[in-house]
Amino acid sequence: MKPLSGIYRIALKLLMNDKSKFTALLVGITFAVFLMVMMMSMFSGILARSCAPVYNIGAKVWVMDPAVNNTNSSIPMPDYILSASRSIPGVKYAVPLYFGSALLKLKDGTYQAATVVGLDDSTLFGRPEMIEGRIEDIFAENAFVVVKDAEFAKLENPKIGTEFEINDNRATVVGIAKAASSGLFGVPTLYTTYNRAITYIPSARFTTSYVLIEPKSEADVPGIQRAIAKLGYEALTRDQFVKKVANFYTFKTGVGMNIMMMTAISFVVGLSISGQTFYTFILENIGKFGAMKAIGAKGNELIAMILAQAFVTSLIGYGLGVGAASTFIIIAKWRIPDYAAQLTNQTLGLALVMVMIIAGFSSYIGVRKVLQIQPFDIFRG
């Protein structure tokens, strides 16, 4: 004997054999999951891209002005911050990083905005992984390394030796690199040395965008942070910087709120469609559930039947919704290189939680109705 297994089978047959209701339920949940996953994936992709430089450069500790809230809006710091950082106990080494925007004049005469990263001349700390050429060539005259990412084509697919102009200075491509993640703003990225960057690109009095610190050990990080704070600046670990950027986009721009609202709307759509359809299904069968009660079905058995119906439908809808969203993201990324959405475990987990809430809500209204029906009502007709 398999306790309750027959009950579940009956429950699922009752639901799945009612093809129109079952389809409506699946469509509702699938659609809601698709929308929720798409919204959250888009948000996750945007956040990942907004933090791309932090991951690509890979420093353990970043020193910056406390007012910096995202990688692209760096506030130049005076040179003494670099010197002071180097003298803090626990610092293995500290290097400057230039991070700025430039307008490139391409060979055909058109202009293209780009992000220029200036690496410390002596260490090249934060250098990218090369696909073509050698990183040492970055020290050559007018040398720049171009990142081959989704924006690469905007520079007319340059090769080693391709030339363009930056602020009336000649720039020559000496290598092609790859980055772990593309940036958020849809502009190509170029690497050069720190000194060339500040020479080629017009800048204010101070030129150091960030100071990158390699601590001697993890245990030294809090001390370094306190020492930097005394200087009136902020030292953040990679994860803290990523969190700061993510919080900025989530709470201080419209991006987070808008996507959250769209996700909530998708959730409500799924909740209403599946709740309403499931309720109608229960109402249509209420007499039969009452008859089952009269025959001898216990309350917990009827609850088990309804839960099985709601949760199995929700899980199938979840699978279909995630499948549809994944397919959409794969096709979109294939056709649109800039497409930012990325499917993460957190997104899948959150969508599953939301689907379970939908299933719980749908079963709750079904269970309430079924527990209310009295077998006596069946006799009374």
Place this chain on the structure above:
Amino acid sequence: MSETAIIRATNLVKWFGEGEARTVAVKHVSFEASYGEMLYIVGPSGSGKTTLLSIISGILRPNEGSVVVENQDIWKMNDDELADLRLNKIGFVFQDYHLFPRLTTVENVAIPLILKKMEWNQAMKLARDYLDIVGLKDRAELQPVKLSGGEQQRVAIARAIAGKPDLLIFDEPTASLDGDTGRKIVEFVKSNILNEKRAIIIVTHDSRIYEFADRIMKMEDGKIVGYETNHFNEK
């Protein structure tokens, strides 16, 4: 309680509502039904038949009185024990059959067996046997909506007897059938379903089937107003 009685109802009272709105549906009703007996409860609408049926089958709690089924006072049981009693001792045939339209005929019949936690394939096999008893084995895989009213009634009977109950309760079994089909159904029940280990209680208005009753209990205004014994059916 006599040795042959399967059920004994004593001094049953049931009212609905309170104060001036109180309506007494069953007034001090006592009766017994014996093994092998087909007992009819008849009377006009509003006479309390359905309320009495619900009380004796463990569905509706009386305000006063007791119901003893096979020596167990059912209204001293909790809800789960009552559900078990209904599942194991009582079979129901409802006026509108209440078959699940999305299940096949055999799956409908198997419901009491499934509720008894019988393994699926075994339940289906037994359900087919019960469908065979009511002459519908060849309709096993059809959905109830594809059957005639009489056939649906037979499916409901097969479902009612699938749990091997000692007491079968029929609520207006001929109400949804034409006269000829109704008679045939009750005749079938009398000759094939009723036996010396089982009692059948039928609530009906339909005087065309009175001839099949062993005893007819007449109700009016919540009270028993008389009995009639059908001497043609005396064994």
